[in-house]
Amino acid sequence: MAEENRLRIGPKEGVTYPIQVVYCGNCTMPIEYCEYYPEYDRCKQWLEKNLPREFEKVKIGDNSDTAIGEEEKKRQKRGGKGIIKTKKKEEGPKQVCVSRAPRGKKKSVTVVTGLSTFDIDLKVAAKFFGQRFACGSSVTGDDEIVIQGDVKDDLFDVIPEKWSEIDEDFIEDLGDQKR
Amino acid sequence: MFKKFDEKESISGILQLKSSVQKSIRSKILESYPHLENYLDTILPKKDAFKIVKCHDHIEVLINSSGEQQFFRHREGQWMPTLRLLHKYPFFLPMQQVDKGAIRFVLSGANIMCPGLTSPGAQMTEVEKDTVVAIMAEGKEHALAIGKTTLSTADIAKINKGIGVENCHYLNDGLWQMKAIK
Numbered sequence: 036m037a038e039e040n041r042l043r044i045g046p047k048e049g050v051t052y053p054i055q056v057v058y059c060g061n062c063t064m065p066i067e068y069c070e071y072y073p074e075y076d077r078c079k080q081w082l083e084k085n086l087p088r089e090f091e092k093v094k095i096g097d098n099s100d101t102a103i104g105e106e107e108k109k110r111q112k113r114g115g116k117g118i119i120k121t122k123k124k125e126e127g128p129k130q131v132c133v134s135r136a137p138r139g140k141k142k143s144v145t146v147v148t149g150l151s152t153f154d155i156d157l158k159v160a161a162k163f164f165g166q167r168f169a170c171g172s173s174v175t176g177d178d179e180i181v182i183q184g185d186v187k188d189d190l191f192d193v194i195p196e197k198w199s200e201i202d203e204d205f206i207e208d209l210g211d212q213k214r
Numbered sequence: 215m216f217k218k219f220d221e222k223e224s225i226s227g228i229l230q231l232k233s234s235v236q237k238s239i240r241s242k243i244l245e246s247y248p249h250l251e252n253y254l255d256t257i258l259p260k261k262d263a264f265k266i267v268k269c270h271d272h273i274e275v276l277i278n279s280s281g282e283q284q285f286f287r288h289r290e291g292q293w294m295p296t297l298r299l300l301h302k303y304p305f306f307l308p309m310q311q312v313d314k315g316a317i318r319f320v321l322s323g324a325n326i327m328c329p330g331l332t333s334p335g336a337q338m339t340e341v342e343k344d345t346v347v348a349i350m351a352e353g354k355e356h357a358l359a360i361g362k363t364t365l366s367t368a369d370i371a372k373i374n375k376g377i378g379v380e381n382c383h384y385l386n387d388g389l390w391q392m393k394a395i396k
């Protein structure tokens with residue numbers, strides 16, 4: 036009976052909407068589906084770090100290994116491969132590159148690439164740099180921001196400060212671009 | 215529908231909607247999903263400016279002023295909710311539950327086959343053919359896909375082979391991964 040109730044259409048009494056579903060920081064799915072993600076181990080790492088209580092539950096589930104065992108059995112019966120793709124952006128390494136490029140005779144600009152590998156909205160980032168350094172800053176390519184001014188060295192402090200997930204070690208200094 | 219969708223390549227333009235068009239979309243959505251009656255003002259506030267993201271393959275995505283994807287449709291079809299929206303208001307679509315073994319196939323974008331809906335772990339709620347439904351799963355709380363029935367549930371049970379529900383949108387497909395559009 037409880038099951039039947041579960042699938043019934045219409046708002047449920049005593050529930051406040053909208054419901055906040057907890058999504059995994061690795062695979063982005065509701066955490067109950069992490070076990071189906073090809074990089075489940077990375078999901079677990081994320082869970083352990085961010086939602087230790089949920090991680091404990093997962094560990095218990097893993098030991099009884101019912102999900103996998105049962106699934107393997109069923110897999111034989113079904114056609115198709117049922118391969119779940121990982122996200123595309125996982126393919127490239129996560130790295131931000133900064134470099135200095137000349138502009139005119141005396142001035143230079145700073146080029147920042149790779150912010151989108153950290154899922155950062157480039158428009159927001161460009162605006163932030165502009166405000167922070169009080170200069171022009173714009174999105175100039177697929178994953179490129181140009182800041183008007185030589186602020187390359189400052190970026191090593193500013194970027195990790197603004198986006199804590201980007202450690203200084205993830206920022207690569209490409210030096211000066213030649214003319 | 216969004217299996218090969220890529221937000222960089224598949225978007226052809228963004229349209230700001232006139233308030234008259236906005237109004238008619240709202241009423242169409244309410245007509246399709248009467249259970250949203252008390253919630254539509256939160257989901258699509260009357261004074262908010264929605265936009266439509268036009269994509270390849272005759273797909274349109276309705277976004278609110280903060281850029282979140284709310285509904286989508288194919289050609290002139292019925293507006294369907296995105297999974298993120300459905301997760302917030304999980305009650306307004308008829309739900310069909312697949313068994314555990316089908317989960318990985320649904321998550322890889324496959325259509326839902328009848329046996330996955332009739333086996334012991336599965337459960338259906340009665341609907342007609344061409345109904346937009348939420349795909350739930352055995353032992354899971356949240357929807358993993360949104361689909362459209364290609365047969366009535368009575369026929370799914372009777373025929374019990376082939377495709378029963380077309381998989382229109384699933385966790386981690388192109389629409390799920392689409393970022394908020396500012």
Ligand SMILES: [Zn+2]
Binds near residue numbers: 063072
């Ligand atoms: Zn995960």
